[in-house]
Structure formats: C-alpha cells, structure tokens
Amino acid sequence: MLAVLIGSTGVSYALPPCPGSHNFNTWTNCFGTVTHPNGTSNYFGEWKNGKMHGQGTFTRSNGDTYVGEWKNGKSNGQGTATHADGRIKEGIWKDNKFMSARKKSKPKPKVIAKRQPKKSKPKQTTSRPATPTKIYSAASGTGFAVINSGYVITNNHVIKGCMKVKIHQKGKTIPATVVSRDVLNDLALLKGDFKPSSVFKLSREAASLTDEIFVVGYPFGKKVSSSVKVTKGIVSSLTGVGNNFSNIQIDAALQPGNSGGPIVNEMGNVIGVAVAKLSFKNVLKKFGAIPENTNFGIKTSVVMNLLQGNNVKVKNPNRSKMKKSDLVQVMSDATYYLSCWMTMAQIKKMRSEKVIFSNVVTE
Structure with missing residues (x-):
C-alpha cells in the first residue's frame, strides 16, 4: 500500500485511488477502503466492477486478517489468513475457502560419497538453561493521557505482539493494562495506575484544511x-x-516512534x-x-467512539x-514514551510488522 504504519512494511498497489464516493459499486480498476456500516470488517485494496478484485487486505473487528488475491x-x-489466536493459513484459496498450502520446490538430491564408518565417540552434552519466557524491551511508541x-x-500496532506494555512518565515506569483495542482503526486504550499532572482535551469539531497543528511524541524512541x-505543520487533506474518511493528512514530520502520539x-x-x-x-x-x-x-x-464505548468520559475541549x-x-x-516487551520468539515473529530495536534490553 502507498501508506504504511510508521516503521512497518506494506503491500504495494499500482492502481489509482478510487473516486471519492461511498458507492463502491461503481469502483473499477482502482484501490480504496470500505468499512462495514456496523464496524465488523474493513477492506483495503483493489476493486473491479464494484467488487474486491486483485490484491487486498480484509480485516475483521476480532483481529482476523486475510492478505492476498481476490x-x-x-x-x-x-x-x-492470520487468525487472532495466532493460527496462520498460507496457500491457495478458492471462493473464500482454503484449498492447499503453498507448494514448495523440491530440493535437488545431493550425491554423497560413501565413507567407511568411523567409531563415534560419545557426545558430551552441555545443558544450558532455556529462558523462553524472558522478555526484552523490543519496540516503542507514544501515548497520551486523556483523563x-x-x-x-x-x-494498536504499537502494542501488537507485546507481552507487557509500560508507560514511562518523568522517570517512573508504570505497567499498563490494555483496556480495549480498535483493530480496524488502529487504536488502543491503555490504563495505568497513576494520576497524570496534565491531560489533553479532545476536539469535538472536525479539522479544517490548513489548520496549524503540532505532532508530539518520541520519534526513534530514546x-x-x-x-x-514536537514537529509543526498543517492539515493538508x-x-x-484510498479516500479513508477516518484519517486526515498532515505535513508535519513523522518517524518510527511517533505512532500513537497526539496531533494538537x-x-x-x-x-x-499519528499513525502512518x-x-x-x-x-x-x-x-x-x-x-x-x-x-x-x-x-x-x-x-471518541473508542472512549465512549468504554465509558471513559473526557473533559470538554478548549474554546480559545x-x-x-x-x-x-x-x-x-x-x-x-511507551515500551513494548516481548520474548525472543515474539521478536522474531514481529520483525516484519514492527520496528524492532537493534539491541534489545532485558528487564
């Protein structure tokens, strides 16, 4: 895709964006985004004759995704297809049904010269304690207080795959609980046992073109x-x-680590x-x-939809x-500053989806 999560990888689309219309039945030879009215699913990809056709990504609200051909x-x-519980099906699909796994090319047979058997010495094994559950600070992002x-x-992509998430505030490290995720819109609500000295207020009015804005965060972590x-810019779209109406476009600089930060x-x-x-x-x-x-x-x-859905009431916005x-x-x-903690197995699994530190640090 042309836009990628800050620091993540994406699928490339060669077609032009679909026209700015909610009637996707008219879309053809273009790429665009459609979200189900009740929020249960989302498709981003290529269209033909009003149908999903070509390369695309389909996401359900429970976290299940399918990336591939339509x-x-x-x-x-x-x-x-990647399920929320971690199951993965990769291969050939037909009419929404999984048919067979991807075929792997057979390795060429190797010619091995015959050797006289040697008397083997008993191997000495040195046992090393395995630490599969040891976790490391592997990635980071930004968050902001609203209450x-x-x-x-x-x-959501900041905390995806993390065994632990920690909030860092003025030298203190606070364990965070994931209260709720909005996978389709890439948002997450965390809760820490602390009382912020300041909180951000949320605008109830839609942004306007050329509004001056500031992006606050921790680009490149620490x-x-x-x-x-802080970077400064304007609202440019x-x-x-793909005419994603849940997003705005800005010209203020974003870098890996800015993800999840406020645009003020x-x-x-x-x-x-900040997202992509x-x-x-x-x-x-x-x-x-x-x-x-x-x-x-x-x-x-x-x-606001995420907060209201979790009964979190925020202050009224400033008027001047x-x-x-x-x-x-x-x-x-x-x-x-938010830190994401993973096991080594998780780090290897998530390297294609997140920006992972080159040098991970253990607890």
Whole structure:
C-alpha cells in the first residue's frame, strides 16, 4: 500500500485511488477502503466492477486478517489468513475457502560419497538453561493521557505482539493494562495506575484544511534523546489513502516512534492520532518521485467512539487559543514514551510488522 504504519512494511498497489464516493459499486480498476456500516470488517485494496478484485487486505473487528488475491469479491488465489489466536493459513484459496498450502520446490538430491564408518565417540552434552519466557524491551511508541485516572490513547500496532506494555512518565515506569483495542482503526486504550499532572482535551469539531497543528511524541524512541519532541505543520487533506474518511493528512514530520502520539491544534485540543506515512520505496517505485511531508493521523471522532464505548468520559475541549507556555507544559506532561516487551520468539515473529530495536534490553 502507498501508506504504511510508521516503521512497518506494506503491500504495494499500482492502481489509482478510487473516486471519492461511498458507492463502491461503481469502483473499477482502482484501490480504496470500505468499512462495514456496523464496524465488523474493513477492506483495503483493489476493486473491479464494484467488487474486491486483485490484491487486498480484509480485516475483521476480532483481529482476523486475510492478505492476498481476490476475484469477484472473494478470496481467490495466493493468500495468507492470520487468525487472532495466532493460527496462520498460507496457500491457495478458492471462493473464500482454503484449498492447499503453498507448494514448495523440491530440493535437488545431493550425491554423497560413501565413507567407511568411523567409531563415534560419545557426545558430551552441555545443558544450558532455556529462558523462553524472558522478555526484552523490543519496540516503542507514544501515548497520551486523556483523563486524570490514568487512561492513555495509542495505536494498536504499537502494542501488537507485546507481552507487557509500560508507560514511562518523568522517570517512573508504570505497567499498563490494555483496556480495549480498535483493530480496524488502529487504536488502543491503555490504563495505568497513576494520576497524570496534565491531560489533553479532545476536539469535538472536525479539522479544517490548513489548520496549524503540532505532532508530539518520541520519534526513534530514546535513541536520539529521552525528551519529548514536537514537529509543526498543517492539515493538508481531510481524508487518508484510498479516500479513508477516518484519517486526515498532515505535513508535519513523522518517524518510527511517533505512532500513537497526539496531533494538537493551537487551542491545545487533540484533532488526531499519528499513525502512518507514505511508503518511500513504494511511491518511488510507482511514481518515480520521493514523497515529502505526506503523513496521516486518525481523526479524533474515531477516538471518541473508542472512549465512549468504554465509558471513559473526557473533559470538554478548549474554546480559545492556548498560551504557548501552557501548551508546551501539557505536551511535556501528558505525552508518554511507551515500551513494548516481548520474548525472543515474539521478536522474531514481529520483525516484519514492527520496528524492532537493534539491541534489545532485558528487564
């Protein structure tokens, strides 16, 4: 896909975006996003004659996904289904049914010269204690406080695959509980046993083109420094890739580690959550140009749905422009570095989906 989660890998689509219409029955030879009205499923990929056709990704609200080939609205061809419980089916599909595993080429037979048998010495085995459950700090992201009782918003892909998630606040490390996930919209609600000194207020109004915004977070984790970073820009589009109306486009810089951070306007209200940027490699390959300042955030209206669904009540938004010093204070106090802890087995499994530290650190 042209847009990828910050630091993740993605599928490339060669077709142009589908036209800005909710009537996907007219879409053909394009790529676009359709979410079921009741929120149970989402499809992002190629279309033909109003049906899913070509390469695409189908996601259910329970976390099940299918990535691969489609024909006439059904999974047909090579594809991979990943279930929420970890089961994976990879191979050939026909009319939404798994037919057979991917065929592997047979290795060429090796010619081995005959040797005289040698008397083998008994092997000495040295037992090493296995530590399959030992966990390591393997990845990071950003989160922000929305209420004084310790609720924190971030991206679902920030905490995906983590055995433990920790909130780091002013030198303190606080274990986080995952309260809820919105897999389709890539959001997660965490809860820590602490009382934030400041919280962000959420805008109830839709963002407008050219609104000035700030992105707050921890790009590249703490590799550059341990302090919070801020980039500035504007709202450059009210939709995301493939006319995704749950996203906005911004020109403020995003880097791995910014995921889950707040996008804030001059009144100090959050208007979005940093989530993705254009894929450098895919855009260069498709268009022969280097993408610049094309990044994306999840609209606050989607965040509000997650909070309301979990009975989390937040404060009313600010109605006037904040003083610069007050805005900086909230950014510093209510934005958190999040660390993701995994076993070595999980780290190997997630390397294709997350930015994993080159040097992992144990507890």
